[in-house]
Amino acid sequence: MSVSATIAHATAALAEAGVVSARTDAELLAAHVLATTRGRLLLAPDLTEEQHREYASLIAARESRVPLQHLTGRAAFRHLDLAVGPGVFVPRPETELLVEWGLAWLRGHTADPVVVDLCAGSGAIALSVATEHPGADVYAVERDPAALAWLRRNAAEAPVTVLAGDVIDPATLADLDGRVDLVLCNPPYVPLTAAGQLSVEVTEHDPAVAVFGGPDGLDLIRPLVGRVAALLAPGGAFGVEHDDTHGGAVPALLRADGRFERVRLHHDLAGRPRFTTARRAGGWQDGAP
Template sequence: MTSDAALSLADTVREATAVLAAAGVPSPKVDAELLAGHLLGVGPGRLRAMVLGDTPAPAGYAELVAERAQRIPLQHITGVAHFRYLELAVGPGVFIPRPETESVVQLVIDWLAARSEDTERLHGRPKVVDLGTGSGAIAGSIAHEVPDAEVHAVEFSEFAHAWAAKNLLPLGVHLVRGDLRDALPEHNGSFDVVVSNPPYIPAEAVPNEPEVALHDPPEALYGGGADGMELPTAAAASAARLLVPGGYFVMEHAEVQAGWIAAMLERSGHWSGVTTHLDLNGRERATSAVRKPEAVSDERIGQ
């Protein structure tokens, strides 16, 4: 790529787009613009206005484009991931939040809004926990958009927990380092909502995208077992333990896993209203259910 000083911003962005396209980057023009905007400290709208003038290319732009051409995630280069209304700090060691997960957050917000009067009447502030929070995208968005909620988040990875702390502590989220399989026993039966985007990729299913395969941490991708379903199953079991009767559970998963997860929830006997939800691309992205009250045993009935 030509040196930054030799070209205008417009020419440099055009050349960068060609370089990224040749490297197989899925959105070369957008990424070229975002890298330039990152260095110039401007948003996409302002950048496009600058491209129309005679603005010089920013120093260091060629180096960042070369990194992106090596399929290093854009968010690792800029240090930022945009998710709903948040700007999250991200980098090596944490899963980069995906746009499709935004629809999972919306399911939680819609459920809380529909039941706000009942929740407030019964026990005040709604109480929500995100199991396996990663960067904190889900928990942080709920805390930001439902400011009266008491939001908790659990993360096992030391590196991801450090990124989550940067993002969540300013939002008032109660973040703990722990395993989603046995976390927060002191809160059993007290949450109105449990939400989770657990690792769910099968052991032998290596992602196609280099950004994912080489840079997302394996512990955030692979769900355990040949089918990847160990951690999603554990998340559902923890949700049943943590929720109040009538509480809401929603979990993200791969499109091909929707039927399996719905059947697993039905078999457990803990859930009613098991429902699969589509993301904005029309894919079966998440499954929700409502916690049943515990059945009263025959022995207790006879007492």
């Protein structure tokens, strides 16, 4: 059977199983087995018997809703190719918007900033900043041991300082209090009440500790606001991703703290509230997050 026919058969099977991105996933898994790129599949030779068995096994696993990234062991994020698997949250494209905002802010303010990624997970945010803003002194903080192992693996050869710690503990990064230029965070924020609306890939494979933020999704974000205010230097900036139901709540938390200004809600490409940014009061007056 040709590669195209094999992919067509796999696409039908994945679609029948309810996989929304059936064609894309079938092609990416074929590229993985053939050790090529998706764009070069038309030039690939037919699968050998061994490759066909491997591909069939991967398709069966994807039919059972094992995440594509767990099957390939990789996740694309901006310019990165991250190692991921069981125990770590698979980074989503929506978070790239938060990173883009953070990088744009850095370009307008300082060449050698101190940047902190809280709830770092796979390291997608920290590694993107370190890669795309050379000279940044980047710290990545993660508490969960399983996620921490993936973070250390991804950051092994990167200019990122990895720390195991609780992001709301005043002792974590205490030596940086008042010195940080930018804090970025993608915390667990999904309300427990929304669990039934999530895909099987999330509920059965993403670690719950990285997904759910308590009954209303704000259990971590509430105390995080104060800790970030302590970390930031005057004029430093903060960006935090949140649930689309938090478009009013998160900006309100930042304003209520009293140490932030220029609080702004940002929407994703679908027009949904996705992250909020603010500036630590007391710094320079030019520019704004």
